[in-house]
Amino acid sequence: MQTSCPIGIFDSGYGGLTILSQIRAVLPDYDYIYLGDNARAPYGSRSFETIYEYTLEAVKWFFKQGCPLVILACNTASAKALRTIQQNDLPGLAPDNRVLGIVRPTSEVIGHMSEAGNIGIxxxxxxxxxxxxxxxxxxxxxxxxxxxxxxxxWVPLVEYGEQDSPGTDYFIKKYIDLLLKKDDKIDSVLLACTHYPLLEKKIKEYMPVDIRVISQGKIVAASLADYLKRHPEIEQRITQGQSVSFYTTEKAETFNHHAKRFFGAELSATQVHKL
Incomplete structure (x- = not known):
C-alpha cells in the first residue's frame, strides 16, 4: 500500500538539486523524491530521441514510486522531451498525473527582468x-x-568539481564573449542550465557589471507554489511529511560525494540499477 505520494524531481545529474533546494525553501511541508540519471549524464549533447527515451523512463519510474507530480528540473529534458511526454505518453500512462518542466515558468517571467528587452541565454x-x-x-x-x-x-567542469579551478576561467569568458558579440544591447542573461549556479561567481566576474545574471531556482519554486494553488486536485494528492529521498543511477557513494556542492547539505542516496 502506497503511504507516501511525493513530488518527483528529475535531472540528468546533480544540477536539479539546485532547483530542489529552492523548492523546499518555499514549499517545505511536502514529501520529495529526487532522481539523478548520473550514469548517463550529461544529456546536453545527446539526440532528441535519446533524451526523450531516458526522460520517459525516469517519468515511469517516478510514477511507480507514487508521485502524482514530476518536475523535470533539467533544461535539456524540459526542452526536448517534456511536450512529447505530456501530449503522447501521459494520457496512456497516468492521465491524472502531471509532468512539468522549467523552461515555461522561466519564460513566463524573464521578459520582466530586462529593461532593454534584450536577453541572453x-x-x-x-x-x-x-x-x-x-x-x-x-x-x-x-x-x-x-x-x-x-x-x-560548462557541465563537465561542474560535474568533475572543477568550477573553481583557474582553467575554468578561460571557458567562462569564452562563451560569455561569444554571447555578447551577438547583441551588445543584452542587459539580462539567463543561466538556462541547473548546473550553472555553481559557476555563477565566476560568470559574474566576466560579465559586464550592468548585465543582470539570472538563475532559475527561485523562479521555478515560485511557479510551482502558484501551480499547486491553482490545481488543488494535484496538491491534495501530495503527502506532507517533510521527507526527501535521493536516488541515482550512479554509485551512491559517488553521488553523495558530489551532491553536497549542489544541495548545500550532506545527503544519502540509493542507487537505482535500472529505470
Whole structure:
C-alpha cells in the first residue's frame, strides 16, 4: 500500500538539486523524491530521441514510486522531451498525473527582468538546438529579442568539481564573449542550465557589471507554489511529511560525494540499477 505520494524531481545529474533546494525553501511541508540519471549524464549533447527515451523512463519510474507530480528540473529534458511526454505518453500512462518542466515558468517571467528587452541565454547544446526558450519567450514577450549561446564545456567542469579551478576561467569568458558579440544591447542573461549556479561567481566576474545574471531556482519554486494553488486536485494528492529521498543511477557513494556542492547539505542516496 502506497503511504507516501511525493513530488518527483528529475535531472540528468546533480544540477536539479539546485532547483530542489529552492523548492523546499518555499514549499517545505511536502514529501520529495529526487532522481539523478548520473550514469548517463550529461544529456546536453545527446539526440532528441535519446533524451526523450531516458526522460520517459525516469517519468515511469517516478510514477511507480507514487508521485502524482514530476518536475523535470533539467533544461535539456524540459526542452526536448517534456511536450512529447505530456501530449503522447501521459494520457496512456497516468492521465491524472502531471509532468512539468522549467523552461515555461522561466519564460513566463524573464521578459520582466530586462529593461532593454534584450536577453541572453547560456545553456547546453541540446537546449539551444531545441529553440525552446526562443519560442516560449516570444509567446509571452513578442517584442523581446533573445540570443543564445551553447556552453558545452560548462557541465563537465561542474560535474568533475572543477568550477573553481583557474582553467575554468578561460571557458567562462569564452562563451560569455561569444554571447555578447551577438547583441551588445543584452542587459539580462539567463543561466538556462541547473548546473550553472555553481559557476555563477565566476560568470559574474566576466560579465559586464550592468548585465543582470539570472538563475532559475527561485523562479521555478515560485511557479510551482502558484501551480499547486491553482490545481488543488494535484496538491491534495501530495503527502506532507517533510521527507526527501535521493536516488541515482550512479554509485551512491559517488553521488553523495558530489551532491553536497549542489544541495548545500550532506545527503544519502540509493542507487537505482535500472529505470
Amino acid at each position: 547560456l545553456a547546453t547544446q541540446g537546449t539551444v538546438e531545441s529553440g525552446s526558450y526562443i519560442l516560449e519567450i516570444q509567446k509571452f514577450f513578442p517584442t523581446v529579442k533573445v540570443q543564445q549561446q551553447a556552453c558545452p564545456i
